[in-house]
Amino acid sequence: MDGYRVGDPIADTKAPAGPLENRWDERKFAAKLVNPANRRRHRVIVVGTGLAGGSAGATLAEQGYHVVQFCFQDSPRRAHSVAAQGGINAAKNYRNDGDSVYRLFHDTVKGGDFRARESNVYRLAQVSAQIIDQAVAQGVPFAREYGGLLDTRSFGGVQVQRTFYARGQTGQQLLIGAYQALSRQIDAGTVELHARTEMLDLIVADGRARGIVARDLVTGEITTHLADAVVLATGGYGNVFYLSTNAKGSNATAIWRAHKRGAYFANPCFTQIHPTCIPRSGEHQSKLTLMSESLRNDGRIWVPKRSGDTRSSGEIPEDERDYYLERLYPSFGNLVPRDIASRAAKNVCDAGFGVGPGGLGVYLDFADAIARLGRPAVEARYGNLFDMYQRITAEDPYAVPMRIYPAIHYTMGGLWVDYDLQSTIPGLFVIGEANFSDHGANRLGASALMQGLADGYFVLPATVNDYLGSTRLGDVPDADIRQVETEVRERISRLLAVRGTRSADSFHRELGLLMWDHCGMSRTREGLRKALDRVPELRAEFWRDVRVPGGGAEFNQELEKANRVADFLELAELMLLDALAREESCGGHFREEHQTAEGEALRDDENFAFVAAWEYGAEPVLHRENLVFEHVHPTQRSYT
Ligand SMILES: Cc1cc2nc3c(=O)[nH]c(=O)nc-3n(C[C@H](O)[C@H](O)[C@H](O)COP(=O)(O)OP(=O)(O)OC[C@H]3O[C@@H](n4cnc5c(N)ncnc54)[C@H](O)[C@@H]3O)c2cc1C
16 A cells, blocks of 8 residues: 555554543553662663653652663753753643633633544643742743743633743743752763763563663764663654754654654654744855744734735835735634644735745734833843844844744654554653644644643653553563664664765755655645655665764764664655645645645544654654544634
8 A cells, every 4th residue: 555554543542532621541540560679770761852851850869760861062050951041831821711621721722623632632731830830940041020920821723811030931931940950860970971972772671671772972982871661762764855943953853763663653754844934044054053943922913915016015004015914813813822823824924925035925014012011121032032033134124024933943753652652662751842642733832832841750750660660671682782782883884884985965855855745734745755765775775875974983073974864764754644644624734636626634533643663674664653632622723
């Protein structure tokens, strides 16, 4: 069947049955505990030090486990989470505006276009309030109102104000909190930190995850690390598109290697395109910059009513402007979810109404907000974002509207995990953006930080206990370790031996463009097929012609890149296959063949209400996890 076959459905997600609100308590109560005195005998590897990995490492070590932690940056604090701007959701209902755990759960399932697992999402909503308490106790400087209470603001797809923030630096402040907790454990000797060390493969022995093989990025030394459980908190794979809002170093190697060792990969084609990014300025560009969704609280999005209008924004009178989100979606206006806002921007630009170079932009205008609130208030809310915009574009957003355009931002897909956040390889847990767990086909703004910290501070520490308390582990056979080490070394030698003519970046750029054109904001059967033909050719060209200067036993960033691009070239094919197999539109996955008369995503709940969990193989195998909606009844999403 079209390059893949269908395997057995996933029978058990380990989510307890019974009332939704009791499931997490029941799971925790049923979980085995490890006696505190015995915990130090267990080693747990945590790969990643972003909000998910940082919080998990600190908490597991606090519990008494011996944690061995890795990141490829020079400091845990430089994990990509540091870039998160706008905020973190939590069902605290401080504003008494009708928010509740149930509403957050409901908004998230609906926002994800009914492709997420209810049990997980409900738990996320329950745990969300604890995250804020935890962060406040650590001293995270959330914005406060005049009276001293924590302030909140709105994010897309909801009608309450549940987003907590620290100006436009929420990720940075939360990460400093997690890092501080991690540092305490590093100092206590319970966390052994390996910075600038990249996991290149997973060691599986007797069917269980038992360690990793890593490369020291400074010396090139290949090292092996064994443990009783392995946690991947390695972030998203949006950089498969080359241009994205992610940090340049973010990559898919850890999860892709684990996938090749047996972990199923879920919904790889579910990628999020963020509506408010600074448009590309030219061919040379290697990175895109996000302008936080929080700006849509006060900024109004518009394009000229006349297509091809070349007048400057100031020359276009009010009645010749189309505030198209307010027109199309009056009840949510500029705060519709990201997938909807992105598609609407693409539609107006495709129809010739776009502004700026190439017509690939729409205005995000603060003139009304400045007139209503005064410049100081706008500066206090968004000052650092305005500064960033001005530095990049040389335009003053206080005086002229920002120009924005959608860009790749987040990946809802990731390694498949059960309710315990355990992958299909026993002992391998996956948290944060690296897993697929909670956001369905579209993530709501400010929910990634919530999920990463829920996973790391609260969920994983309970479920790892259960795994370690109920599993007897033997020694890892030398042969198993040697085999993985050898494969890692051989791959590096192979990359160095090609001595071709093209840089890894040039392959990455070509792959990214192909993916953007055919697996980006909208997808067609024909385009996906075309890309599916081209990716294997590009991969073969890569292995024939990539040029990696220097050697393996040294600091070699070209080698690092080539290694990661080789994985992107494989993952891309699975994304295309997944997008082709999903004959419906849902959330960020927009198949042009499946749309309503109004151009909205048209789901097919009868045939596609499942998580697509892919097993690796020459011919990938699709396992379906059928989604059951007992509480939020799937409907055509409406934000009008
Ligand atoms: C510009 C921007 C702004 C955002 N703003 C918000 C926001 O306001 N609110 C919100 O909720 N979400 C936001 N997001 C999304 C959110 O920031 C991310 O989803 C989240 O921070 C991911 O956290 P993480 O811990 O899963 O991964 P990351 O923070 O990406 O951390 C990954 C870690 O894994 C390590 N790693 C990866 N691979 C390897 C390997 N092979 N070997 C060793 N180490 C490895 C890295 O070194 C790093 O430490 C934003 C995203 C972007 C791009």
